[in-house]
Amino acid sequence: xxxxxxxxxxxxxxxxxxxxxxxxxxxxxxxxxxAASCTKDHPVxxxxxxxxxIGATGDLAIxxxxxxxxxxxAAFYTQVVLTPYSGITDNEKALLTSIRDxxxxxxxxxxxxxxxxxxxxxxxxxxxxxxTNRAATLGAAKAFEDTGVKAYDGAGYLIGGGAYLTLAGKIxxxxxxxxxxxxxxxxxxxxxxxxxxxxxGLNLSASIADVLKIANTYLKxxxxxxxYSYVAA
Amino acid sequence: MNxxxxxxxxxxxxxxxxxxxNPRRAAIKNxxxxxxxxxxxxxxxxxxxxIKRAVAQTSTPSVVDILNYALTLxxxxxxxxxxxxxxxxxxxxxxxxxxxxxxxxxxKHVEFLIAVIKSVGGTPVTSPTxxxxxxxxxGKGPLGNSVYxxxxxFQKVAVAFEDTGVRAYKGQAENILANKTAAGADLYKTVLTAALSIxxxxxxxxxxxxxxxxxxxxxxxxxxxxxxxGVSLVDGNYDGEQNVIQGGVDVTTLKNASGGSTxxxxxxxxxxxxxxxxxxxxxxxxxxxxx
Numbered sequence: 309x310x311x312x313x314x315x316x317x318x319x320x321x322x323x324x325x326x327x328x329x330x331x332x333x334x335x336x337x338x339x340x341x342x343a344a345s346c347t348k349d350h351p352v353x354x355x356x357x358x359x360x361x362i363g364a365t366g367d368l369a370i371x372x373x374x375x376x377x378x379x380x381x382a383a384f385y386t387q388v389v390l391t392p393y394s395g396i397t398d399n400e401k402a403l404l405t406s407i408r409d410x411x412x413x414x415x416x417x418x419x420x421x422x423x424x425x426x427x428x429x430x431x432x433x434x435x436x437x438x439x440t441n442r443a444a445t446l447g448a449a450k451a452f453e454d455t456g457v458k459a460y461d462g463a464g465y466l467i468g469g470g471a472y473l474t475l476a477g478k479i480x481x482x483x484x485x486x487x488x489x490x491x492x493x494x495x496x497x498x499x500x501x502x503x504x505x506x507x508x509g510l511n512l513s514a515s516i517a518d519v520l521k522i523a524n525t526y527l528k529x530x531x532x533x534x535x536y537s538y539v540a541a
Numbered sequence: 542m543n544x545x546x547x548x549x550x551x552x553x554x555x556x557x558x559x560x561x562x563n564p565r566r567a568a569i570k571n572x573x574x575x576x577x578x579x580x581x582x583x584x585x586x587x588x589x590x591x592i593k594r595a596v597a598q599t600s601t602p603s604v605v606d607i608l609n610y611a612l613t614l615x616x617x618x619x620x621x622x623x624x625x626x627x628x629x630x631x632x633x634x635x636x637x638x639x640x641x642x643x644x645x646x647x648x649k650h651v652e653f654l655i656a657v658i659k660s661v662g663g664t665p666v667t668s669p670t671x672x673x674x675x676x677x678x679x680g681k682g683p684l685g686n687s688v689y690x691x692x693x694x695f696q697k698v699a700v701a702f703e704d705t706g707v708r709a710y711k712g713q714a715e716n717i718l719a720n721k722t723a724a725g726a727d728l729y730k731t732v733l734t735a736a737l738s739i740x741x742x743x744x745x746x747x748x749x750x751x752x753x754x755x756x757x758x759x760x761x762x763x764x765x766x767x768x769x770x771g772v773s774l775v776d777g778n779y780d781g782e783q784n785v786i787q788g789g790v791d792v793t794t795l796k797n798a799s800g801g802s803t804x805x806x807x808x809x810x811x812x813x814x815x816x817x818x819x820x821x822x823x824x825x826x827x828x829x830x831x832x
Contacts, residue, residue: 386798406757410811413803416795417811421788461737465730470715475788477711477740478812482759484744485751489758492749497638499749500646500742509649511741513734 359530359540360427367472369535370463372427373516374476375418376531377459380523381452382411383432388449393442400493404449407486414479431528446494453487454504455514455522456480462513466536484511601719602818604732605663610818611736612654614709616668617829618702619647624673625688625695632692636753640699643746650739657735661728670831673698675774678831683774696754701775703747704760705824708778708816710740716818744813762809777824781814 362369362376385408392401419426438444460480467473488499495501504512517538524530530540602610622644625632632640658665673689676682687694717736721729748758754770760782761769767782768775785793785808792808826832 389798403757406759406807406810409798409803409807410759412798413792413795413807413811416803417787417790417792420790420795457741461734461741464714464737465733467718470718471788473714473718474711474815477714477737478787478814480737480741481707481711481744481747481813482811484741485748485758488745488748489752492752497642499639500642500745505646505742505745507649508653509646509742510653510735510738511745513738 359527359532360430361532361534362427363535365466365535367467367469368422368425369533370466370476371418371422371472372425373463373520373531373533374460374479375415375422375426376430377456377519377523378411378414378418379430380432380526381456382408382415384434384437384448384452384526385411387434387437387439388445391439393445394440395442403489403493407449407489410482410486414482427531428529430531432526433528434526436525443494446490449490450487450494451522453483453490455519456483457487457504458512458514459516459519461511462515462519466516601716604661604717604720604724604728605658607713607716607720607736607818608654608658608661608663608732609666610822611710611713611739612651612658612666613669613830614706614821614825615647615650615654617671617825618706619644619651620668620671621673621688621698621702622647628689631689631695639749639753643699643703643750646742646746650742653735653739657732661732671829672831673829675828677827682828693754696750697770697772697775699750700747700754700756700770701772701778703743703750704770705778705816705821706743707740707747707813709818709821710736710743711813712815712817712821714740714815757810759810760813761806764805767809767814778816781816783809784812784814785809787812 362372385404389401389405389408392404396404437448457480460476460483464473464476464480467476487504491498491501491504506512516533516536520531520533520538520540524540532538532540622640626637626641626644655665670678672678672680672682674680674682674684674686676684684694684698688698689695713736714733717729717733720732724732751758756770760767760779762779762783763769764783766776766779768779770779783805785791785805792811793803793805795803797803797807822830
């Protein structure tokens with residue numbers, strides 16, 4: 309079965325305000341990321357035909373870039389858990405459900421922390437993924453995780469704020485844990501194989517342009533980073 | 542009045558102010574709780590005290606200091622795994638390739654870091670002496686000789702080393718950032734990206750070593766305890782992993798897949814926590830690393 313699901317992946321149609329009330333998050337406690345732009349507008353460009361742009365260079369753009377990737381991952385695993393591939397074991401299902409939960413929390417975290425500066429919910433397009441097939445699903449999972457790790461590693465140097473850099477670090481190592489697991493599920497022992505780790509023992513990293521090019525193949529709402537040399541085709 | 546405008550004002554005087562304050566989670570927490578708890582009139586005074594505390598922090602280590610610290614940890618890991626994979630018959634054939642991969646990565650990290658330190662004009666540290674009984678050189682530490690005679694002990698120590706390694710690298714990201722101006726944009730990009738890339742590989746190792754001992758690839762803490770490995774000897778290595786406040790947000794208040802609030806286990810598994818250089822060295826020097 310190829311899913312036609314193109315749900316709005318920030319899930320809730322809840323207005324941000326009611327979300328915050330629901331979550332019990334006061335303005336002060338979402339302040340860290342929002343604070344960076346308190347007196348500056350962060351123009352996230354929303355163009356109905358061209359999709360969205362992560363906006364002017366700076367930490368908010370990089371955090372929105374991360375938010376876009378987490379939205380994509382969360383939506384992917386939500387679908388994986390909703391329509392498990394045939395022959396899935398209980399152990400695999402439990403692990404994939406945990407990964408879904410982590411990605412949802414990453415997504416919700418960025419959404420709450422970015423507040424009014426967040427890009428909108430993206431609409432995904434997973435028509436190219438055959439969710440009923442184990443190899444196809446885990447192959448896609450590997451691509452998402454490996455890309456996620458490369459994205460965080462490659463964008464770290466663009467982050468200006470120390471607290472944001474550490475936050476990215478807190479998330480990327482969890483993504484790397486996922487990546488290693490998924491890799492081992494596909495080919496036991498491939499958790500740090502040469503397709504992802506170079507001759508010096510370093511994980512590969514990737515530019516925003518390279519990452520968004522891949523991400524956009526799974527997105528109806530195309531994401532651009534025009535100030536980081538990438539505009540979606 | 543906007544507290545964050547105050548920070549911007551201070552930054553005009555002290556451009557590094559945010560860097561000095563931001564890393565201190567406690568300080569940030571103080572900022573946010575001030576808004577609700579402290580009368581506005583009292584804020585400038587209270588903030589002043591907080592700033593003094595943040596600025597009084599010891600100076601950040603240099604890039605070479607950080608790289609030598611990383612090299613020290615890599616020496617430890619490389620030797621730890623080399624001893625095991627080279628000992629005939631110790632690691633069963635079915636899982637030997639896993640540890641061989643890790644051993645190879647760690648020795649590559651050693652060589653890479655030595656090369657980077659030399660390339661920036663620094664002097665690489667030489668390998669410390671290790672005591673895998675965790676006895677600080679006595680050879681009679683709590684692990685005795687079990688690390689290389691009892692497979693389960695070796696595997697559990699491997700997990701602790703990997704999870705700690707991830708925390709150690711993460712803990713240096715902000716210190717590398719603090720050297721950005723001194724290092725220049727190109728070198729900064731190279732060093733930070735390399736550190737993040739080794740960090741990710743250590744996390745891959747952590748995931749795999751955890752899978753091999755039958756625990757989840759990610760660290761699931763409880764409110765009371767960071768350590769989920771069941772080995773109380775390494776409680777200190779996991780202390781702080783139970784944190785659920787990220788960027789000022791209590792992430793357990795955020796919604797989960799079914800719209801409810803997020804559990805502590807998901808909240809702690811979703812974010813790995815950093816560990817400072819001091820904390821890591823305190824855990825290792827005098828036990829595994831001989832002074």
